[in-house]
Structure formats: structure tokens, C-alpha cells
Amino acid sequence: QVELQQWGAGLLKPLETLSLSCAVSGGSFSGYQWTWIRQSPEKGLEWIGEISDTGKANYNPSLQSRVIMSIDTSKNQFSLNLNSVTAADTAVYYCARGPRCSSSSCYFRFAYWGPGTQVTVSS
């Protein structure tokens, strides 16, 4: 049974850096796209970005200038840093397991999710 556990600071001031981490247990870590998604009443579900076990990352263009993702395959963990946060970054942040694609097929879905972390940006 795959489980994702996530942690990080839940209350930030404007211009601080959001830092979250996610640990994966119960399944293979290699080959998947490890993903961060956030959800707010204003924007709904928003894909932030993904990182593979090789360290290759892809980010949402709307956040690309402020996002850095990293991965530690020795610990089966991956992390999200979002700098210069504003109130618009207030949301529930989820880590999730994206697809593992072969050369012939890929189903683009998020089969496993962390429980979510409420992040609030307020002065």
C-alpha cells in the first residue's frame, strides 16, 4: 500500500519561502513523476510541478520563477520550495504520485495523494 506523508510550515508571512516535504512508503519510488498540487477556493486544483527520480523537474509556467523542487532517492522523499509567497499562495498543498510512463504508453493520473497541508500566508 503506497502512502505519502507530508510536512512543513503552515503559517508564513509575505515574502517568506514555503517549504514542504513528502515521504513515500510502500511502493516503488523510481520511474514515477512526483508531483505537487495545491487547492484554493479561488483557483481550485492547480498543478504546481513534478520531479522524476533522476531530478528532472517541470513546473507550471505561472509559478516557474518562484518554484524549486528537489528529490532524495536515498530517503524516498521529495520537496517543494516556493519563494516570495503572497496571500494568493494560501492553499492546501498536496503531494501526489504521478504517472510512470513506458515508451509505448502512459496514463496521466495521480493515483496516490498525501493528506494535504494547509498553508496560510498572512502578515
Added chain:
Amino acid sequence: DIVLMQSPSTLSLSPGEDATLSCRTSESIYSSYLAWYQQKPGQAPRLLIYGASIRATGIPDRFSGSGSGTHFTLTINRLEPEDFAMYYCQQYDRSPRYVFGQGTKLQIK
């Protein structure tokens, strides 16, 4: 960018009835790009359907997905009390990689 439009925004039905939820994309997509999720208050989304019509592990067979091109449908037969929740479709795009619909709230009539 592809836009996903879900309808209706709210659907009021009684247990035992059938629900039909729609998801339309602004451009034609491959079926492998389309997934459906269920979300209950305070919980993360749960994958129901991927590849437009493949049930995820552990999902009851009263949930089914269909469609192709620009129009996809999630059908829930014989609604159970635990099925009343938010439902989202999701598709893969070039950039950003993934987009979610705004959701359909399935509520008890």
C-alpha cells in the same frame, strides 16, 4: 492552453438514482490524458477513473467513465450515500502539464 469545463456545477439527486457528470475540453485529447477524481470535505482527491474509462484499484463498478475527443462522462449508477461529494476531471496538456476542471458538486436532493 486547454480549458476543462465541467457540468453541471451542482447536481441534486437521491440515493438509488443514476448520476451523469460531463467534462468538455477545448481541444480534442487522447483518452489516456483524462482522469476523474472524487473529493470529500477535508480529504485529498481520490482517483476514480483514468484513461477516460479504466476504473482505478478498489473503485466500485457502479462508477464508469466514457467518452472521447472533447467530451467525457462520469456515470455513477445506483447512488450510495457515500457517493455525495465533489467530482473533478483532469487532463494532461503540454503546458501546464495538468489542468483540472472546476468540479461538480453531487449533493443529496
